[in-house]
Amino acid sequence: MQFKYDLEGGNFSRAGHASSEVKKILKQLNVDARIIKRIVVALYEGEVNVVAHAHKGVVMVDIDEKRIYIRIEDEGPGIPDINLAMQEGFSTASASVREMGFGAGMGLPNIKKNTDQLNIESEVGKGTVLEMTTMISS
């Protein structure tokens, strides 16, 4: 089963929409609350990153009995050094973004922690693709 959500760069008030919707779906599917929490946290951070660092993006979600696969694709500056970006506390967020309470540099590490499988591909000047897969049934 597939779902798609659009993301808009700079629109912080909408960040959280996709994760909220995915949460509603997973609750209806009777997925374990702890697993839902991990998925929602990871997706939320992914959404915030597009909003904070890129121009626009799309979230594609695919759910089957075993796993949830989420792909976040954006058009934006890309990440020059992914290993560096993955480090806790590393952030290039602007002062104004920080003022809004984002940009602690914990987003990507949190995504890593809360997904079973994470894959990041990025091209500087073009954009970033995040693929996260998490098992939903044991």
Add this chain to the structure above:
Amino acid sequence: MAQEQFYHALKVDESLCYGCTHCMFVCPTDAIRIRSGKASIRKDWCVDCGECMKACPVNAFYIEQDDFDKIFNYKYRVALVPVVMIGQFPSNISESEIFSVMRELGFTHVFQTEHTVDVINEAMINELNKHEERPLISAFCPAVVRLIQVRFPSLVNQIIHVKPPIDASAIFFRKMLQDKGIPDDDIGIFYVTPCAAKIASVKSPVGDDKSPVNGVINMDFLYNKVYQGIKNRGGKTSRSPGDNLPNLGPKSIGWSLTNGEAPYMKGRCLAIDEIHNVIDFLEKIENEEITDVDFLELRACDESCAGGVLVVGNRFLAVERLRKRAQLFKDIHGTPEDLIPYRDYLMGKLPLKPIEPRSILKLDEDMTLALRKMQQVRSLMCYLPGIDCGACGSPSCQSLAKDIVQREAQLSSCVFIQRMMEKHKKLHADHAIRIIEKTWGKDRLDKDCTKLGAKNEGM
């Protein structure tokens, strides 16, 4: 076993309900459907918030209460009165006047629900210190506790497991009377309730085996009796005998109002009232969009208990009166004298048992089946018009789709689908009318000039 069935106090008087959609649309848990022209409440979905009762144009909802004469089954008849009851009366009527009329009505003791607030507060702060998880949520409002159980099951462990004033005070006063040599069976404690949820919490307690309260009396009912009693006295100051109640301080007076608990908790504390606001906020908490809050005071009613569905007077005026009152008694602090010797006893009785999640959102227990059902819902949504008119008897197209998948409705319940079926000659016009009558009642579409707003209304 008793936990399986959710008792709820809100009932529909079928002789008054004429089958409209007001209640169905306002229900925050989508618990109402219209069947055979009457509102029907899904027992385990309802959280007794009272929104339906507030929205009903013909007063068809009522709240089941105990027969007043039930108090006379007990030798010692205790009325447990919450502060908002006092807030109903004009300020020229004194508290002792109100309470002495209540004694005339048959109560042997009148006690105040918020008497034990100080001890509860201490127990809540202990819990806050003991648990890492944030935010913790007050168990004060029973409608909120049930809302979390059914709609936010992942948050049940964040509810502070400390009993609210109604239970705490019933426990304390019972013990105090027992210590005076009164046998337990002779003590009947009756709570004067401002809302439906408190009744439900007495009849089927969450996180407790048995309620310490014996019965419940609706506040509107008692208000009328007391007000009449005061008027009949014709301003005479003769007071029937009884203990004079200690005056409550500002903390106790304010506890059941909005921002009653939050100022007395530790860390970053927020107070949120009105059920839709509460739902919005809980969504954010659940998504972990808000993580740096320590304590949440959540109340289902606007203006908290002053806005309870059984509260007679205007909620803003009641709050104003009580705030003035709190100002008047601003020097009263701490635990009431008679409670001090019982502090440890009460502390030991305050913990609640674990509160179980009871999700109403899952389409099926089995994830594979749930997935299949969700696919069916999404396919059905391709055909349903998305108007959310409620003419099918379900609150939205989405809920109709779920009802169909759960075999509780049919696609042809939708009036727009019916039109399409008629157009394609798949449905006879007579059959379509029969379907509508199944939802809205027989002869519902016949001319009727006595209905609400029609030219012979009420004749």
